[in-house]
Amino acid sequence: MSKNSSPEASGPTPAVPFATTLHVRDHCLCLHAQRAARALARRFDEALRPAGLKSGQFSLLISLNRPEPPTLGSVARLLAMDRTTLTANLKPLERDGLLTLVRDETDRRARRLVLTDRGRAVLAHAAPIWTATHEAIEAELGAGEADRLRAGLDRLL
Numbered sequence: 001m002s003k004n005s006s007p008e009a010s011g012p013t014p015a016v017p018f019a020t021t022l023h024v025r026d027h028c029l030c031l032h033a034q035r036a037a038r039a040l041a042r043r044f045d046e047a048l049r050p051a052g053l054k055s056g057q058f059s060l061l062i063s064l065n066r067p068e069p070p071t072l073g074s075v076a077r078l079l080a081m082d083r084t085t086l087t088a089n090l091k092p093l094e095r096d097g098l099l100t101l102v103r104d105e106t107d108r109r110a111r112r113l114v115l116t117d118r119g120r121a122v123l124a125h126a127a128p129i130w131t132a133t134h135e136a137i138e139a140e141l142g143a144g145e146a147d148r149l150r151a152g153l154d155r156l157l
Helices: 018-027 029-051 055-064 072-078 083-095 117-141 145-155
Strands: 099-103 111-115
Touching (some): 055 072, 072 083, 072 111, 083 099
């Protein structure tokens, strides 16, 4: 908490009514999105286990599957990650030989992320698993619901 918003007041600490707790539980978009994201991640983590990946690692690897290797910055923007977090998430994948970082030939300050042959093989194993899992989840949501959900979430970006 910042110094200006500190609850340091003289007198008793005000209580937040339990009704507020219930209202937040039932209406908070952030809470609902976080809970759904964790549930989806667990489901994809379990499905992708045979490929040796977690859902976040799959998302990162699939974001590298482009005609030209992307820059670190473009992947960070796509995944809505800061560069420090992205770099930390890249390290185990690089250590496992799934990707390499190379200097951009035209801009020596930029680094590009390149899938290795091993990375492409892992991605080729994981992609059909992701597809089947994704189709099952969309079917559970019902006709058109996944498209509406994606559109609503995209409006918040």
